[in-house]
Amino acid sequence: PPANVPGGDLAKVSRSLCMLSNTTAIATAWSRLDRKFDLLYSKRAFVHWFVGEDEEVAAEGMDEENLEY
Numbered sequence: 003p004p005a006n007v008p009g010g011d012l013a014k015v016s017r018s019l020c021m022l023s024n025t026t027a028i029a030t031a032w033s034r035l036d037r038k039f040d041l042l043y044s045k046r047a048f049v050h051w052f053v054g055e056d057e058e059v060a061a062e063g064m065d066e067e068n069l070e071y
Contacts, residue, residue, distance in 0.1 A: 004018045042048065
């Protein structure tokens with residue numbers, strides 16, 4: 003089941019859903035997500051999680067060239 007934050011504003015649920023549609027609109031959504039990823043990665047956000055787990059290779063391998071659409 004999906005995680006929730008105690009005291010958060012989202013209700014606890016037992017299921018989650020993710021849907022990708024085969025439309026041209028999804029390209030725009032992936033493009034926005036890619037830009038947000040690039041921004042976070044440029045600031046090295048979340049990279050410490052990989053380094054903290056002794057997975058330096060994973061942290062170094064996170065780049066746009068490895069993303070597949």
